[in-house]
Structures are given as structure tokens and as C-alpha cells.
Amino acid sequence: MKSVIKHIFQRLCSKILLLLAVSFLTFWLMHATPGNFFDSLRLNPQIAQDTVDRYEKLYHLKDPFFSQYIHWVINALHGEWGYSLYYNVPVSHILGSRLYNTFILSMTSLLLTWSLAIPLGIWAALRRNQWVDRVLSLFSFAALATPGFYLAVLLLYAASRLGTLPLGGMHSPNYDDMSIVGKIGDTALHLVIPAVVLSLASIASLQRIMRGNMLGVLRQQHILAARAKGLPEGVVIYRHALRNAFNPLVTLLGYEFAALLSGAALIEIVCSWPGLGSLLLTAVRSKDVYLVMSSTLLASVLLIIGNMMADILLTWVDPRIRYDNQN
Amino acid sequence: MTIKINSNSRTQLAFASFRRNRIAMLCLWALAVLYGLAIFADFVCPYAYDDENRDFSYCPPTPVEFRDHGQWVNPFVFKRSLTFDAIHRRVYVIDPTQKYPLHFLKGGRLWGVDDPGRFYVWGADARGRDLFSRIWYGARISLSIGLLGVAISFILGLLIGGIAGYYGGWVDASLMQTCEMFMMIPGFYLMLALRAAVPENFNSVQVYISVVVILALIGWASLARIIRGMALSLRERDFVLAAKTLGVPDIVIIFKHILPQTISFSAASLMLTVSSYILAEAGLSMVGLGIQDPIPSWGNLLSDAMAIVPVIFAPWILLPGLFIFITVMCFNVVGDGLRDAFDPMFRD
Numbered sequence: 001m002k003s004v005i006k007h008i009f010q011r012l013c014s015k016i017l018l019l020l021a022v023s024f025l026t027f028w029l030m031h032a033t034p035g036n037f038f039d040s041l042r043l044n045p046q047i048a049q050d051t052v053d054r055y056e057k058l059y060h061l062k063d064p065f066f067s068q069y070i071h072w073v074i075n076a077l078h079g080e081w082g083y084s085l086y087y088n089v090p091v092s093h094i095l096g097s098r099l100y101n102t103f104i105l106s107m108t109s110l111l112l113t114w115s116l117a118i119p120l121g122i123w124a125a126l127r128r129n130q131w132v133d134r135v136l137s138l139f140s141f142a143a144l145a146t147p148g149f150y151l152a153v154l155l156l157y158a159a160s161r162l163g164t165l166p167l168g169g170m171h172s173p174n175y176d177d178m179s180i181v182g183k184i185g186d187t188a189l190h191l192v193i194p195a196v197v198l199s200l201a202s203i204a205s206l207q208r209i210m211r212g213n214m215l216g217v218l219r220q221q222h223i224l225a226a227r228a229k230g231l232p233e234g235v236v237i238y239r240h241a242l243r244n245a246f247n248p249l250v251t252l253l254g255y256e257f258a259a260l261l262s263g264a265a266l267i268e269i270v271c272s273w274p275g276l277g278s279l280l281l282t283a284v285r286s287k288d289v290y291l292v293m294s295s296t297l298l299a300s301v302l303l304i305i306g307n308m309m310a311d312i313l314l315t316w317v318d319p320r321i322r323y324d325n326q327n
Numbered sequence: 328m329t330i331k332i333n334s335n336s337r338t339q340l341a342f343a344s345f346r347r348n349r350i351a352m353l354c355l356w357a358l359a360v361l362y363g364l365a366i367f368a369d370f371v372c373p374y375a376y377d378d379e380n381r382d383f384s385y386c387p388p389t390p391v392e393f394r395d396h397g398q399w400v401n402p403f404v405f406k407r408s409l410t411f412d413a414i415h416r417r418v419y420v421i422d423p424t425q426k427y428p429l430h431f432l433k434g435g436r437l438w439g440v441d442d443p444g445r446f447y448v449w450g451a452d453a454r455g456r457d458l459f460s461r462i463w464y465g466a467r468i469s470l471s472i473g474l475l476g477v478a479i480s481f482i483l484g485l486l487i488g489g490i491a492g493y494y495g496g497w498v499d500a501s502l503m504q505t506c507e508m509f510m511m512i513p514g515f516y517l518m519l520a521l522r523a524a525v526p527e528n529f530n531s532v533q534v535y536i537s538v539v540v541i542l543a544l545i546g547w548a549s550l551a552r553i554i555r556g557m558a559l560s561l562r563e564r565d566f567v568l569a570a571k572t573l574g575v576p577d578i579v580i581i582f583k584h585i586l587p588q589t590i591s592f593s594a595a596s597l598m599l600t601v602s603s604y605i606l607a608e609a610g611l612s613m614v615g616l617g618i619q620d621p622i623p624s625w626g627n628l629l630s631d632a633m634a635i636v637p638v639i640f641a642p643w644i645l646l647p648g649l650f651i652f653i654t655v656m657c658f659n660v661v662g663d664g665l666r667d668a669f670d671p672m673f674r675d
Contacts, residue, residue, distance in 0.1 A: 021508045029524040145656035147606050149613060150629065150648035157638045157645070167635055262513040266610045270633060280516060281614055284523045292523050299516045 004315050008308065015304050019297070020073070026296050027069050030289045046088065055083050072293075082290025086282060091294045094279065099298060101170060102275035105268065106260050106302075108191055109198040113256070117203045118249075121210025122242070128215065136207060143204035148263050152197045152270040159193065166190050168272040194271040198263055202256060209252065213245040220244075250314045257306030261299055276302075338591055341668040351664025354657035361654060365466035372460035373439035373446050377621040380445060382409055383455035385641040386419055389447045391429060402429040404440055416640065450643035453631060462647055465623035468535065470654065472624075473604040476542030477597055483543065484550030485589070489581050491551070492558025503555065506548035514545050518607060521545075522616045531622045538617050542604045553596055557589040591669055598662030602655040609651050625651050 042052050056062070058080065060071040075082070081091040124133045159165040166172065170190050171183075178186060217223065218241055226236045265277025272278065276295050283291035345351060364371055386409075391402050406425035412418050427444030431437065440446040448459035491502040509517070521541045529537060561567065562585065570580050605625075611617035612626025613633065620627060628647040632638050638645060 015511075018504065018508050018511055021504075022511055025508065026520050029520055032524045141656065141659065145602070145652055145659055147609060147648065147651050147655070149610055150645075150651065153629070153632050153638070153645065153648070156635055157642075160635050160639060258510070258513055262515040265513070265515040265519075266614070269614055277515065280519050281616075284519045284616065287523065292520060296512060296516050296520045299513045300511050303511055303513055 004312070008312065011308065011311065015308075019300060019304070022300050023073065023076075023293070023297055024069060026293045027072060028065075030293055031065055031068075044085075051083075076294075081294045084283075084288055084291045086286040086288045086291065091290050094291070095276075095294060095298060098274060098276045098279045098295070099302075101273065102261070102264060102268070102277065102302075104187075105191065105194055105198065105273060105275060106257070106264055108195040109202070109260060109264075110256070112195055112199040113202045113206060116199070117206035118210055118246070120203070121207040122214055122237075122245075124207065124211040125214035125218065125245075126237070133211075136211075140204035140208050143200045146200070148197050148201060149266045149270045151200065152193060152267050155193045155197060156271065165192055168193075168270075170274055190273075194264075194267045194273050197271075198260065198267050201263070202259065206249070206252070206256070210245065210249060213248055214241065217241045217245045247314075247317055250310060250317055252310075253313065254307035254310035257310070258303050261302060261306075265299075341591070341665075345664055345668040348664045348667065351661055354660040354664075357653065358657045358661065361466060361650070361657075362470055364463050365470050368460075368463040368467060370435065371437050372457070372463050373436060373448065374457045374460040376456070376461050376464035376623050378456060378460070380455040383407075383419075383445050383447070383451050384409075384453055385417060385637065385644075386445065386447050386451040386455060387641070388450045388643065389445070392426075395426075403427060404429060404444060404446055406444060449646055450641060452628075452644060453637065458628075458643060458646060461623040461628060462625070462650060465625050465628055465647065466650070468618055468622065468624035469605060469608060469626065469651070472535070472539055472542065472608045473601045475539045476546070476604045476608075477601045479539065479543035480547040480550055480600065481593075481597060483547040484554050484593075485586050487547070488551035488554030488556075489558050489586050489589070492555040493562050493577065493581050493585060495559070495562075499555070503552070506551050509544070509548040514607070515610065517545050518542075518611060519616065522611065531619065534617075534619060535622075538608060538611065541611075542607055545607065546600050546604065550593065550596065550600065553593055554586075554589050557593075558585050561585050561588055594669065595662045595666035598658050598665060602658035602662070605651065605655055605658070 042049070058071075058075065059082070060068055063071070072082075079092060081095070083089075084091050084094060087094055120136060124136045127133050156167055160167055166189055168190075170187060172178075172186050172190075175183060175186055218237075223236060223241055226240045227233075231240075264275065265280065267273070268275040268277040269281050276299055280292065280295045280299075282288070283295060386407065389404050389407070391404060393399060393402055395403070403426045406422040406427065407419045408422060410418050410420055427440040427446075429438060429440055429446065433439065438446070445451075445455070445457075447457050449462070450458050452458055452461065487502050487506070491499040512520070518541055521544060522537075525534075525537045525541075558581075567580060567584060570584055608617055608624065609626035609629065612624045613629045615627070615630060618624040618627050625647040628644070632644050632648075
């Protein structure tokens, strides 16, 4: 257990270094953007000149590029993430709720994906080359080729025709008057379309991988041995085959998370889900430098956390993986 | 006496096995048709992509008539004009007295009708531009951008992956850390952040180039990692040792002996990258950060559909998405077919 913690700590350190590099990259990109962001801030009559002066001093905007970056990092570490031109508030005031919304959406689709893809994969493997398998493989091909944003538009269109599901957003207009249960139900109803769209492609790919793994394991000797000693088929499959077929999937969880976050951004925009992705779009459109930087960085942090969780989970489900005797 | 040995190289075997894969061949042909239509858009489309007529906003597809007073005649279309119904919805009413004959091969275009008649094969968009024409002109952008982006990513991936895998050690470590840095930012976020650095006053060609570069930058890292893995195992092989012993310089070994070996194996992942780039361009253009109107691309054609209201009374504006779907599906199937063909495990 100690070695696992040490391993995680090591990885965390290297990730923090990488995160610093990512922040430098985004900072450089923002710096390369033509037009000074604070010029337009100064021209905005709604913002007091004092505020602009204060921020100009805080971010050392008169300094050379590298010194600006160092000061940005120091400020960021102090929780001072910069000032949003578009929303007229410090960036840190907006990010929290947006992060939470993206997290809800990603977690729901992750749950949906794993609870559906694994059983479907097993089913397809056990009925190999029968009609179930064929239908599922056709579905996979179609789902992988369907652009998520397009599917979202189609579903929103269908919902507008049927009138059963809300057309985008996260809450109904009368959300504040609802009881706790009503609030949860309302959010869940708004979650249906984005979560389904987001999960569909990952269900398709994960189901194919699960099927492949299961078929691979079923060909192995220990399954033959288990069958030869007369174990019931259910025990052979669910106790001896399933676990081995499942383990490699956990490594995928990290990648899955990356794809999910990236996919979520576009779906959020189409379904007007108030998450990190739609925030970034607004920020990029309005050239809101600090908002762009912070949301990009935050998305990277989410990705790292996802990968780390997959790492820890892997050591937990697969006892063969140990970190102490690695070079 | 000479003995003729009939032997096939690995690549020849792979292509022979690919040709036997009927579905993959079908998809390859479908792609050929799509690219053909894009290349000959000037000929196939009745209008130029920016030929607009505001009197025909969201005009539904024009029905072509073949019979007139019970007689078979040359195809023609009726005049249609815009009116509003009781609740102020657009209605296009047919005027049976005014007819416009459909003409073929006139003015370098396959088909069309003379002004003031309008011929909308798949309906019109908000500005009364022919969607059919815009789809095929847009195909030029959407279909080329993926290929160009992948070409750049692949060159970057080959160079960096090849060098990292061949030299190993700290070169490998530092290059792979750079790759990891790019992979650590979720793709769409990286795309938007890169887009933020693009000046707003770019003209359409510059925008096109910048989108290609943005696409190339999001995917090169994973390609570099795949190629690095292959190079890592290839450099242990005897032919590399032989070349080294003969004093061949490293750069020649990488370019002449290692990289050519990786190309056939990475063909499948290249196809999948093309389809992911086509999707990425569509997403970027749809949210208004990619190719800008009036230049059409399949992505920005869909941006009207993001608001639900136009879709309700003009559902044909959803059509570009269908072509994205078909293209991506075909690239995926061809990619899968190539992987099966090059992978000896699957070979019969």
C-alpha cells in the first residue's frame, strides 16, 4: 500500500510540472493574441479606472512577458485567477458552479456508459455472431460515426415535437420555487438529452472492447479447465472469465474521461448546459483572457484527476499490478 | 534458366485482403463519390455557394414537374412566391401560370433554371441560398481540411515519434513529456484555446489555414506516441543493427529504414484521425469559430440548426449532418478494414 501511495505521489509531482507547462502554453497563446485585453477594459465605462489600475498592478502588465507569467502563477496560487471582462467579476466567482455542472454531466454519462456497455459487451460475446451481436456491432458503427452535436440537435428537435423533455438549459424557469425533490427531478430531466448523447459513442466503443476482451478470456486455458471440471456455465463466465475481461477496461477509464470532457464541451454548447465548455466558448468569443486560461487549466486538472482515479482503481481491481518492484 | 518466383510483399498481401472486404470497398467507393462531387462542385451545383435571394428564405425543396395538362413534357418548375399565413408563418405558394424549364449543361453547370425562377434541390437556407450547392461547395472545405490536418499531424508524429523511439533516453523522455502536455488538455478545450490566439481580421484563406493548423496540433501527440512505440521495437531489429554497423548515419536509418515500416501500420489510425478531424472542424465551425460564412463548410451549415426554431419549419437544414455522418462512417469502416488487412492475426 505504501508503494502505491509513493507511486501516486511521484505521478502527481510530474503532473504538476506538466500542468505548469500547460499554463505556460496557454499564457503564451493568450499573450500572442492581438489587442490588449486591458485596453478594452479601460474603455468600458461600467468599470472604475481604479479597478483597472489595481489589476494592471496585480498582473504586472507593464512587465516583460516572462515576468508577467511568473506573477500570474503566483497570483493563481493565491486564488487570484484574474478578472473576467465579459462577466465583470473575478474569474474564481464563476468557475466553481460551472465546474460543478460539468462534473454532474460527465459523471452521469460515465455511470450510464459503464452500467450499459459492460453488460452489452458480455451479452454480445456470449452470443457471438448471432443476431444480437450483429445488431450491437451495427449500432456501434453507427453510434461511433454520429457526431454528438448533431445527435443533440436531432434529439432537441424531437423533444420540441413531442414536448416531453426540456429544450436545453439546466433548470426550469420556476426552479427556485421547487422543493428539494422537485429540484433534483427537474435537473435530472434536463440532464437526459446531454447525458444520453454524451454516453452513446462511449457505450459503443466500450461495448466492442468488452466483447473483444471477453472473447479473448473465454479462449484461455483456465476457462477450459473450469468447464472440464464441470462448473456450471454461469460460474465459469461470471466468476472466472468476467473479472479477467474487466480489468483491462479500467486503464481505459482515464482515456474515457478525456474524451468525455472534450465531448462534453460541445454538447454543453448545443444543449446550453451551463458548464465549463460553454463558459470557454463565451470566453474565447469575447477574448476574455483570464477566463480562457483558467477554464482550460481547470479542464486539464479534471483530466488529471480522472487519470489518477483510474490508476488507483487499477491497483485495487488487479492485484497483479504492483509499483514497488518497478525500475 | 531462370526461375520466376511469384511472391507478394506484405503490403501487396494486405491490399489483396482489403479488396476482398466488401463493406470496406463499398465505403471506399462512397468516399470516392463524395470527393468527386466536392471536386466537381462547380459543375454539379445549380448555383454558386454565395448566390443568395432573400425573397426565398427557407424555401422548401422545389418539386420538378414532368407532366403538363396530362402530357409528358421536358422537366420544368413552377414559379413560387412567398406569402404569410394567418399566424405569420412563411408559405410558398405555387403559381401554375408561370413555368421555368429546367435546363441542362448550360453555362458550365449540370442543371438549373433561368432567373427569376429559383431551383432548390434540397431547399434554401435563411438567405435563400441553395442548400444542395452549399453542401457540395462545403464538402470541398470539410473533406479537404481533415486530410490536410492529418497530413501535417502525421509528418509531425513521424518525425517526433521516430526520433524519440530511435534515440531513446532523455530525447525520448523529453519529447514524450511534450506529447503528454498536449494530451493533457481535453481536445476541444485545446482547440478553443488555440483558436483564441488567431487574429480576428483573417481572410477566408488564412482562417482555413489556421483551422488546419489547429486540427493538426490537437492530434499529432497521440500519433507520435503510436509511432514512437513502433520505432522503439524496430530499432532492436537486425536490419537496423546491420545499417548501424555499415556506418549509415542515424538520420538515414530513421528516414529510410524505420519510418517506412511504421507507415503501413499506422494507416488504420490515420483513417480514424481523419474522421475525428472532420468532426472537430464541424464542431468548431458550428459554434462559429471555424470557417466563416459565406464560405460554407458542413459545420457552419449546421450552425443555423443550433437554434431549434428554424429546424421546425425548415428541417432540411439538418442535411449537412447526414453527410458528416456518412463520411465519418466510411472513414471508420475503411480504417477498420485496413487494420484487419495489415494485422496478420486477422488474416485468413
